Amino acid sequence: MEKIKTFDELTIQDNFLFQHVMRNERLCTYLIEKILDIKIRSLRYQDFEKTIDLRLDGKSIRLDVYVEDDEGRVYDIEMQCSNSPKNDLAKRSRFYQSMIDGELLDKGKPYEDLNPSYVIFICTFDPFHKGLPIYTFTHCCKEDNKVQLKDEETRMFLNSKGSENAADPDIAAFLRYVDGKAAEGHFAERLDQEVHFVKSMDKVRREYMILSDEIRRRQREAEEEGLQKGLQKGLQEGLQKGLQEGRQEGRREGRQEGRQEERESNIVAMLKEKIPVETISRITHYSLDQIQELGKMHGLL
Known part of the structure; x- marks a missing residue:
């Protein structure tokens, strides 16, 4: 049976705590602004830990942080602490992207009105082994990469091991903090304060205990x-x-x-x-x- 961390052992790397910290709109907004180098006036949370149901097989996917800004741009931010032996992270991001598009179309939007969307994976490992702090992928023409598809779909992978190559000091400090280093700089220190604040809340502790018990029950049933x-x-x-x-x-x-x-x-x-x-x-x-x-x-x- 896989060991389940105690509540006190949780860090920003753990999905449960990451989701709660990102409920702080100012921190979440600032993180997105820094990653994408854009300005956002406000964010609207679609759902905390958004669940998207799939039609054909009854399965669903859970999105860690799913938000939309004042200009209609949609962001899915995921914490990724392990890479499978098959290195399927890229295809997982493709699947998440397609499910988000399907969810948007379910709201009655025509194709031309699909929101610009960003799937952002924050990885505690280097997913492409090139040492870059951020890997950004958009669609362009193979024969002439100056020709952009302009489908407004972007997938990004942050590498916590690549902090030394980050030009932005806040991004560098954020990546170091995700990698388990001490919080340095205003943004990382604010994140660390929020982590401690969230972990001081009895309501959140009880929520995690209930979730842990449910996970253990499912593990026992599976065993x-x-x-x-x-x-x-x-x-x-x-x-x-x-x-x-x-x-x-x-x-x-x-x-x-x-x-x-x-x-x-x-x-x-x-x-x-x-x-x-x-x-x-x-x-x-x-x-x-x-x-x-x-x-x-x-x-x-």
Whole structure:
């Protein structure tokens, strides 16, 4: 079972705490402004930990921080603390982007009115191993990268390991803070103050305890289900193996019995031809007593 942190162990890297800290509109606004080098008058929170339901398979995705600014630009900010062995972070960002677009279209917008959207992953690792503090991706023409698609879709990946290459001191300090270093500078210090303020709230502590209990319950159910499936699989495999071994053993015994019957039939035939018992024993490797017993059974001795 995966270890669940205690409430006191939580840091800005943990989604639960990151979501609560980003509910501070001034901090969230300032972070987006710094990342994108833009100005925002105000933010509107769509939902805290926005859930988008998918139509076909009943699954859903959860967005850590989902906000819209006064000009209609939509931002999804995600904290990413692990990269899968398949390095699927890019495709995950593509999936999030498509779900956000689907959500916007569900509100009745025509394609041409789709909001400009930004998916921003804050990574505690370097997702592309180039040492950049921020990786920004937009669509451009492969044959001429000066030709922009202008679909107003942007995906960004912040690298907490790349703080030394960040030109903006607030971004550099933010990346160091996410990487577990001490808060330095006005913005990082304000974030750290907000972290401590959030962790001082009994309501948030209770919320985390309830969430932790629910996660543990699901883990136990998953383990029990896995154990049940493992037992069923083991029984099926054992039964199958037993049947196969039984058939193989039966065939071996059958072949042995067939060979024995053939040898005994040959011994009987030799006795009928009056071949001496000693000679038959040397040929067949049967003992004299065995040959005499066979002869008696067939009325030949």
